[in-house]
């Protein structure tokens with residue numbers, strides 16, 4: 378799989394402090410990439426460098442394999458973004474606002490109908506932007522970023538300020554955009570659950586440095602939070618776990634055994650050999666949240 382964006386050894390310092398520190402990330406083409414980090418981790422600074430709003434101190438950024446410093450127009454043509462909230466003429470309807478952008482990009486006006494359709498604002502007619510909900514304004518921002526038909530969309534915290542139903546709509550909208558139009562989407566967030574629900578890949582940063590970058594399914598598959606057991610003789614099962622030096626918490630016939638995944642089969646073997654019936658044995662994955670906190674704590678300690 379090729380990369381839509383490759384960031385290599387990128388550094389940006391403010392007053393001698395690295396806001397982004399030798400960062401390298403890969404955003405795979407056609408996927409949704411969740412760029413995750415706490416407030417102040419360096420997400421916006423990275424995105425501002427990718428979108429050429431600010432210059433790095435060192436490092437390079439490639440868009441579809443081309444260095445953006447030597448291919449500025451190429452980069453601009455391929456990337457649509459919302460970094461700061463887009464300023465709209467509040468007294469104009471959606472279409473008129475997008476016409477201004479289309480003129481700037483020398484894009485045919487026929488594209489406006491298409492993007493309004495994509496973001497589900499086709500029927501807003503003469504309604505002025507000032508009368509739009511926040512969710513509608515966010516979608517108009519995305520329409521604005523899509524006017525010139527970029528292959529990559531970069532959104533800095535797109536769900537900020539939205540209510541739960543607005544967040545849900547935004548999530549399914551972005552998934553649809555990736556699935557149906559093949560657009561690569563890079564979306565930053567400080568909300569772990571958000572990234573877990575939307576992204577195919579995740580890059581976690583802390584203090585400007587990459588902590589981990591992986592396919593989201595790896596996170597779900599690899600890291601076990603606990604093994605959930607349902608047995609007929611819980612007291613006997615607890616003795617087996619004690620013998621194996623495994624911590625556990627039990628409630629009636631259900632036991633949570635806190636162990637690594639590779640221990641699951643030997644736990645099952647030992648239980649069965651002690652004549653304990655195992656009705657249910659399920660590996661419960663660590664949520665990204667648990668994993669993220671564990672990772673950033675390791676870095677901080």
Ligand SMILES: Nc1ncnc2c1ncn2[C@@H]1O[C@H](COP(=O)(O)OP(=O)(O)OP(=O)(O)O)[C@@H](O)[C@H]1O
Pocket residue numbers: 391392396414415416417418419420421422423567
């Ligand atoms: N223009 C600037 N001048 C000085 N320091 C800055 C500037 N922009 C960012 N920083 C600092 O760089 C660090 C990273 O900020 P950045 O905005 O990139 O983080 P973030 O991960 O996007 O966080 P948030 O979600 O809070 O926006 C912070 O310590 C911030 O104070």
